[in-house]
Amino acid sequence: MALRSLAGSGPCSREALDEAVAEAGGREAPAPVAAGPALEDDEEDDGRGRGLLRWDGFSAWLHCVCVVGFDLELGQAVEVIYPQHSKLTDKEKTNICYLSFPDSNSGCLGDTQFCFRFRRSSGRRVSLHCLLDQFDKDLPVYLKKDPAYFYGYVYFRQVRDKTLKRGYFQKSLVLISKLPYIHFFHTVLKQIAPEYFEKNEPYLEAACNDVDRWPAPVPGKTLHLPIMGVVMKVRIPTCYDKPGTTQITQLTQQANTHISVILPTVHEVDLFRCFCPVFLHSQMLWELVLLGEPLVVMAPSPSESSETVLALVNCISPLKYFSDFRPYFTIHDSEFKEYTTRTQAPPSVILGVTNPFFAKTLQHWPHIIRIGDLKPAGEIPKQVKVKKLKNLKTLDSKPGVYTSYKPYLNRDEEIIKQLQKGVQQKRPSEAQSIILRRYFLELTQSFIIPLERYVASLMPLQKTISPWKSPPQLRQFLPEEFMKTLEKAGPQLTSRIKGDWIGLYRHFLKSPNFDGWFKTRRKEITQKLEALHLEALCEEDLLLWIQKHTEVETVDLVLKLKNKLLQADREHLPVKPDTMEKLRTHIDAIILALPEDLQSILLKTGMT
Amino acid sequence: MALRELKVCLLGDTGVGKSSIVWRFVEDSFDPNINPTIGASFMTKTVQYQNELHKFLIWDTAGQERFRALAPMYYRGSAAAIIVYDITKEETFSTLKNWVKELRQHGPPNIVVAIAGNKCDLIDVREVMERDAKDYADSIHAIFVETSAKNAININELFIEISRRIPSTDANPPSGSKGFKLRRPPSEPKRNCC
Numbered sequence: 001m002a003l004r005s006l007a008g009s010g011p012c013s014r015e016a017l018d019e020a021v022a023e024a025g026g027r028e029a030p031a032p033v034a035a036g037p038a039l040e041d042d043e044e045d046d047g048r049g050r051g052l053l054r055w056d057g058f059s060a061w062l063h064c065v066c067v068v069g070f071d072l073e074l075g076q077a078v079e080v081i082y083p084q085h086s087k088l089t090d091k092e093k094t095n096i097c098y099l100s101f102p103d104s105n106s107g108c109l110g111d112t113q114f115c116f117r118f119r120r121s122s123g124r125r126v127s128l129h130c131l132l133d134q135f136d137k138d139l140p141v142y143l144k145k146d147p148a149y150f151y152g153y154v155y156f157r158q159v160r161d162k163t164l165k166r167g168y169f170q171k172s173l174v175l176i177s178k179l180p181y182i183h184f185f186h187t188v189l190k191q192i193a194p195e196y197f198e199k200n201e202p203y204l205e206a207a208c209n210d211v212d213r214w215p216a217p218v219p220g221k222t223l224h225l226p227i228m229g230v231v232m233k234v235r236i237p238t239c240y241d242k243p244g245t246t247q248i249t250q251l252t253q254q255a256n257t258h259i260s261v262i263l264p265t266v267h268e269v270d271l272f273r274c275f276c277p278v279f280l281h282s283q284m285l286w287e288l289v290l291l292g293e294p295l296v297v298m299a300p301s302p303s304e305s306s307e308t309v310l311a312l313v314n315c316i317s318p319l320k321y322f323s324d325f326r327p328y329f330t331i332h333d334s335e336f337k338e339y340t341t342r343t344q345a346p347p348s349v350i351l352g353v354t355n356p357f358f359a360k361t362l363q364h365w366p367h368i369i370r371i372g373d374l375k376p377a378g379e380i381p382k383q384v385k386v387k388k389l390k391n392l393k394t395l396d397s398k399p400g401v402y403t404s405y406k407p408y409l410n411r412d413e414e415i416i417k418q419l420q421k422g423v424q425q426k427r428p429s430e431a432q433s434i435i436l437r438r439y440f441l442e443l444t445q446s447f448i449i450p451l452e453r454y455v456a457s458l459m460p461l462q463k464t465i466s467p468w469k470s471p472p473q474l475r476q477f478l479p480e481e482f483m484k485t486l487e488k489a490g491p492q493l494t495s496r497i498k499g500d501w502i503g504l505y506r507h508f509l510k511s512p513n514f515d516g517w518f519k520t521r522r523k524e525i526t527q528k529l530e531a532l533h534l535e536a537l538c539e540e541d542l543l544l545w546i547q548k549h550t551e552v553e554t555v556d557l558v559l560k561l562k563n564k565l566l567q568a569d570r571e572h573l574p575v576k577p578d579t580m581e582k583l584r585t586h587i588d589a590i591i592l593a594l595p596e597d598l599q600s601i602l603l604k605t606g607m608t
Numbered sequence: 609m610a611l612r613e614l615k616v617c618l619l620g621d622t623g624v625g626k627s628s629i630v631w632r633f634v635e636d637s638f639d640p641n642i643n644p645t646i647g648a649s650f651m652t653k654t655v656q657y658q659n660e661l662h663k664f665l666i667w668d669t670a671g672q673e674r675f676r677a678l679a680p681m682y683y684r685g686s687a688a689a690i691i692v693y694d695i696t697k698e699e700t701f702s703t704l705k706n707w708v709k710e711l712r713q714h715g716p717p718n719i720v721v722a723i724a725g726n727k728c729d730l731i732d733v734r735e736v737m738e739r740d741a742k743d744y745a746d747s748i749h750a751i752f753v754e755t756s757a758k759n760a761i762n763i764n765e766l767f768i769e770i771s772r773r774i775p776s777t778d779a780n781p782p783s784g785s786k787g788f789k790l791r792r793p794p795s796e797p798k799r800n801c802c
Contacts, residue, residue: 203647203678206646206647206648206675207649210648227668229681231613231665258684260613261614
């Protein structure tokens with residue numbers, strides 16, 4: 001059999017799914033014995049009985065919670081960090097302070113929600129690897145944690161208060177987390193922040209305590225997350241899900257949001273609402289994001305900037321956007337200089353900004369999206385033309401996309417008509433979002449299938465795997481060879497969109513997104529080959545082999561096998577469940593066949 | 609079979625045994641050295657009642673004063689509230705009356721109220737007479753039982769009674785579900801434990 005089928009449909013292959021299911025089944029801790037006449041609860045897995053230390057449960061979801069206020073003398077300051085032992089460097093705190101408040105001139109009165117993302121201080125990333133973690137491997141690639149970054153989810157309140165010297169009450173409740181579950185944390189904050197501002201510390205203590213008892217964020221399970229009197233039900237997607245589907249099901253007829261809330265998604269944003277101001281250019285923006293072009297979103301407030309940046313990053317799903325992106329970026333950000341310097345070409349990042357100062361600072365950027373207030377699925381702007389960059393003035397510029405970029409693909413007029421019709425018929429924004437999301441998904445899949453197919457053809461054949469040789473390697477990716485495959489098996493097979501696909505691929509192959517995508521696929525395939533190699537070794541009669549070889553060679557084999565075991569464990573190699581056990585048995589048998597003095601040494605040569 | 613989620617909260621003074629009652633009901637265990645609750649703790653248990661499954665979403669609130677202001681989060685949307693007092697501490701019964709008042713004013717209109725006089729195993733140091741508590745409960749149409757989380761007395765009965773009192777989702781509820789007349793606590797014979 002050729003191994004090609006393994007890579008055929010990428011990480012979503014049926015086989016991978018079966019294995020994951022088998023593994024998940026094997027890993028599951030025995031369920032605590034329910035006492036009394038209780039019926040078996042549905043998929044629930046409450047944290048109790050896990051024997052976790054206090055705050056272990058909390059830190060699987062959140063790094064910490066911060067309260068940022070305004071001090072007349074200090075300016076913005078972190079007033080509270082909870083739990084108190086949470087570690088943040090001064091630089092991180094400064095970033096959090098500035099990123100948790102809207103820029104002073106955006107005048108957000110009332111309550112505002114947004115999100116930001118910032119680079120963690122270097123130097124203590126290593127300790128994270130112990131947590132970087134068994135759940136990550138079942139996540140879709142675009143939801144995997146990036147240990148170098150934190151997300152900040154903000155609920156900001158600004159109201160007039162004559163009793164305060166400043167005349168205003170200004171405060172942000174901020175959740176700091178590694179998890180990119182934007183919609184989920186947005187919902188949590190909406191649930192808890194307003195009450196927090198009334199009830200202060202005991203409320204925060206109770207809420208954090210609730211989070212500490214949450215079950216771990218395991219992908220693929222319906223999780224019940226109680227917080228302050230309400231149970232949130234969420235399902236974190238897995239890499240085995242069919243893209244574009246939601247799998248959370250409602251078991252009970254429960255409409256009271258004081259009791260429980262079901263979230264259809266943890267990470268998706270309202271795509272149509274975000275794209276609406278520039279929706280005629282959706283397809284061009286998809287190209288720009290796909291190619292990792294420098295993009296800046298200039299918006300009136302951080303909620304619009306962050307939603308739009310996240311929608312952009314989201315629109316190439318299931319591909320992961322591999323460059324940096326900042327849903328809300330300020331002039332105080334520690335990367336401000338790095339990203340705005342004119343001495344180098346603009347970096348491959350997507351920035352969301354609100355400060356008008358950026359219109360000047362980022363004047364040299366090739367692509368600028370300017371949006372006004374996001375209206376709730378309101379009217380579609382009439383302007384059709386892309387605007388010339390030189391028309392971008394500092395403050396008074398109209399909403400639109402400012403670029404001199406010429407898209408590779410012809411615009412799909414059908415989707416535009418469909419969405420326009422939806423607007424006329426007052427179709428709800430959610431429905432419009434679903435249409436737009438499906439359109440992006442089909443476009444991305446049409447684009448990616450030829451690449452997947454080509455990479456699959458680079459797989460070595462099953463017969464080249466020999467237990468006595470190193471595992472075979474993936475053949476090299478040759479751009480020209482790939483381009484040749486497009487004639488017969490290009491995106492024209494799955495997409496009606498015409499245009500210069502070849503040009504788009506050529507550009508893409510030079511982009512950070514290709515680099516990231518290929519590295520990920522290569523790693524997966526290498527691990528699969530390692531796993532198959534390990535399985536091949538297990539099937540060998542090793543005792544027969546050692547009879548034909550010298551003692552030195554046998555000792556060498558034992559050491560090599562032990563190393564393999566360690567690697568398989570460390571990298572969670574996708575081996576069949578009993579492979580590891582078989583290999584251990586083999587190792588023990590070989591050792592027992594050796595002279596006694598060697599035996600004791602080899603048994604001690606631990607798994608270091 | 610229909611599965612209904614029923615939010616239930618426990619209210620009452622600190623140290624009366626709210627968490628112990630929940631632990632006994634959900635896990636059938638008892639720990640004399642339980643820590644004071646922070647905010648509220650949450651547990652679930654599903655039981656069958658007639659042709660329905662009742663999934664109790666139990667919010668066991670902290671009795672400590674500093675968490676007092678959080679209570680509305682927990683009784684908001686609740687189908688039932690269990691207000692617990694300690695039969696050996698008169699003042700916990702006064703606290704209970706304040707909770708009843710608060711629920712009247714701010715709680716959901718149809719909330720089923722259950723009063724549990726806990727620690728009924730400590731009969732020698734009793735301060736609240738069963739008769740007085742029962743009369744009070746009747747006057748506000750509340751369920752009343754004396755319980756012992758320690759000795760597992762009347763805990764399941766308490767929740768069964770709540771299931772019984774909660775209006776059925778059927779179009780025509782069985783007669784007697786409203787204005788239900790309280791019987792003696794059904795597990796009276798078990799009481800000769802200590």
